[in-house]
Amino acid sequence: MxxxxxxxxxxxxxxxxxxxxxxxxxxxxxxxxxxxxxxxxxxxxxxxxxxxxxELPAPAFRVAQAMIGVIIGASVSLPALTRMGSDAVAIALVTAGTIGVSLIAGRMLAVRRDVSPVTGAFAMIAGGASGVVAVAHDLGADDRVVTVVQYLRVLIVLVTLPVVTAVVFRPEHGLGLLPTADAPLLPSLAYVALALLLGLLLARLVPVTTAVLLGPFLVGAVLSQSGWLGTVAVPTALEWLAYAAIGVQVGLRFTRESVASIARMLPAVIAVIAAMIAVNAAMGAALARLTPVDGLTAYLATTPGGLFAVLATAADTGADVTYVMAVQLVRLVVILATLPLLARWLRRGARADET
Structure with missing residues (x-):
């Protein structure tokens, strides 16, 4: 055929x-x-x-976007966030610095004529890859480029993480385990249903593009931390369905021309990602100097992506898992909350350059 x-x-x-x-x-x-x-x-x-x-039906894609918010909300740890305490200023500076480096990297990528400033920034923003991909198209970015570059960054981080950890910090291994808990299926399904329903209702009241993700995220975080439903987690099958819906929608927008264009930019993208990882490592060193945390914990806390692999590495090497999670979550929340403002600012700047 x-x-x-x-x-x-x-x-x-x-x-x-x-x-x-x-x-x-x-x-x-x-x-x-x-x-x-x-x-x-x-x-x-x-x-x-x-x-x-x-194409995927619009309601199905909207639910998939909301599910990404629920998944992220389930990972929030209130003890991790409250643990930051007196280090809040240093963490805020490092978070701002990481976002600034991401924007500079995005601007470097946007030097290419086939990449807009919004696409470059969203492709390079460090943290929350699934959330950024889920709303990229709605905010005017080319979600095909954003998806490939975001997950290429995550992949490079995951590949280099054990090498840098072993060579630079030389920790002992097997010092701890990533905290896990069995989550009963029925309460978890109730958690997902409530987070989706209330989160989407909240999103309808807030005139912000990313509200479809942020609403379920906020409701999910509150529900999971309240303990009202007991120990809950998003069932793996539902996570996979949400990721699959996002991926299919992006994949269906590809053309042969877009594939060729992305392939041509890969060498430049890899070079920029490598530079980002190095700069973030330097920020980790600065965090270790400004706070009482050790160098390995600071490095893992500022790694640009791969949250769950980073947490597993922290547990295995004896780093402070709670601190790593807190810094990573702060950056994630800040990025998701500021994406609409960032997109508007970049589009305004692009129009000013054209005139």
Whole structure:
């Protein structure tokens, strides 16, 4: 069957088949957010081989965006945030510095004619990759570029993390375990349903594009920390469905021209990401000097991405897991809250440059 003759049903079947197969393979080789990448390939498999229009229904994509907020909200730790105490000023400075470095990196990427300032900034912003990808298109960025670059950064961080940790800090291993708790299914499903429902209702009251993500995030964080439903977590299957919906929607927007354009910019992107990691490591060294925390804890706290791998590394090497989580979560919340303002500011600046 040629690309012209493919029906929507055949296209949907192809997307699902490629998504399942690719996700399984990526999961086996420990690629971060395997369902998102697998579904990205699934969407691309149809978009690049057929002219038949296919897209995720708008309500389904909105629920997927909201689910990303719920997932992030479930990871919030109130004890971790309150633990910062007297280090709040230093952490705020490091957070601002990390965002500033991200914007500079994004501006460097936007030197290319095929990358807008908004796309460059969103592609390079350090932290909250899934949240940034989920709202990138709504805020005027090219979500195809944003998705590839964001998760390339996460992948590079994950690859370099054990090397830097072992070579520079030489910690002992097996010193701790990442805190986990069994979450019963029914309370967890109730948590997801309430966070989605109340979060989306809250989003309708707030005229901000990212409210569809921030509303469920806030409700989810409050519910998970209140203990009202007991120990809760987002079931893995629902996480995968949310990531898959985001990935499919992005993948279906790809064209052969966009693939070629992204491939051409990869060498520059890798160089900029490497520079970002180095600068963030320097900020970690500064944090260690300004606060009582050790160098390894400060380095892990300022790593630009890969939150759960960073927390696992912190636990395994004896670093302060609570402190690492607090710094990473502060940056994540600040980024998600300021994305609409950032997009507006960058678009205004781009228009001023054109006139």
């Amino acid at each position: 040629s690309g012209r003759e493919r029906t929507r049903w055949h296209g949907a079947a192809l997307v699902v088949a490629v998504t399942v197969a690719a996700s399984a393979v990526l999961q086996l080789v420990a690629v971060p957010s395997a369902p998102l990448f697998g579904s990205l390939f699934g969407g691309m498999a149809h978009a690049l081989t057929s002219r038949t229009p296919l």
